[in-house]
Amino acid sequence: MRFVEGGLSDLSVSRTSFDWGVPVPDSPGHVMYVWVDALTNYLTGAGYPNDAETMARFWPADLHLIGKDITRFHTVYWPAFLMSANLPLPKQVSFGQDGSYSAEAIVTRVNAELANSFGNLAQRTLSFIAKNLDGALPEAGRSDPADAMLIEEMVIACAGLRTAFDDLMLSQGIEAWMRGVFACNQYIDAQAPWALRKTDPDRMHAVLGTLVRAIRMLAIAILPVVPQSAGKVLDQLGADERDHAAIDDDGWYGRQQAAGFTIAPPSPVFPRLELPAAAA
Incomplete structure (x- = not known):
């Protein structure tokens, strides 16, 4: 606000004091001002100027999330650039906070939360079904209050x-999702379907069916974060409906079962990562 209150003046969209950058057509010695170049990437990423169909789908953005300390460029310069080109402004702009990144942190979280927790949960559940039930979706079996409790935890x-x-x-959203993953792992360890296979097959079916439902719900929820890997989990389940509303589709399991869907022996979806040599 202080910057705007101080009065606005014309802004040159090119620079001549250095030669690195995108050359300005028909203007020798001029390169594009870096913020013109950088901010325009939001448009080209949405299909501008050649893909009108994609552009119409993604622009104007419903939400433009920006980081700290670059507010002037995104809230003054960027709207001015768009208005000068007769293009609509983003519908909403919100400001983020500082984040932290390190290769070690990424490797640690991927291995702990995806490979070891969710990935291992899906792999051992679906592998067990493929091996011991010939891939057929488990029958209703003998239910227990723990089953409905787990599904309710998935909903939450x-x-x-x-x-x-x-x-x-x-971050808080992913933490909420991880609580669901941890609940599933606690459930499978407590119910031990590998032991129930010999002692109580009816109960085993109920446990495995509950886990299939839970894994599908978790995979749909995390799809926007890890679309390729979560999509592979859903492929293994034959789950085609993947919008968030599908999480509450209680009839999905019965339809899959009635259609005779079978689970093929799965391949691991979340391989463990190794720390890059330069960061080790």
Whole structure:
């Protein structure tokens, strides 16, 4: 606000004091001002100027999330650039906070939360079904209150992710989702379907069916974060409906079962990462 209150003046879109950058057509010695070049990437990423169909789908952006300390460029310069080109402005601009990144942190979280927790949960559940039930979806079996309790925890975890994401609290949303993953791992360890296979097959079916439902719900919820890997989990389940509303589709399992869907022996979806040599 202080910058605007101080009065606005014309801004040159080119520079001549250095030669690195995008050359200005028909203007020798001029390169594009870096913020013109950088901010325009939002448009070209949305299909501008050659892909009108994609542009119409993604622009104007419903939300433009920016980081700290670059507010002037995104809230003064960027709207001015768009208005000068007769292009619509983003519908909403919100400001983020500082983040931290390190290769070690990424490797640690991927291995702990995806490979070891969610990936291992899906792999051992679906592998067990493929091996011991010839891939057929488990029957209803003998239910237990723990089954409905787990599904309710999935509903809460997925809703927590959605609510947090709507409020742009991405880390908190993923933490809510991870609580669902941890609940599933606690459930499978407590129920031990590998032991039930010999002692109580009816109960084993109920446990495995509950886990299939839970894994599908978790995979749909995390799809916007890891679309390729979560999509592979859903492929293994034959789950075609993948919007957030599909999480609450209680009839999905019965339809898959009635259609005779079978689970093929799965391949691991979340391989463990190794720390890059330069960061080790």
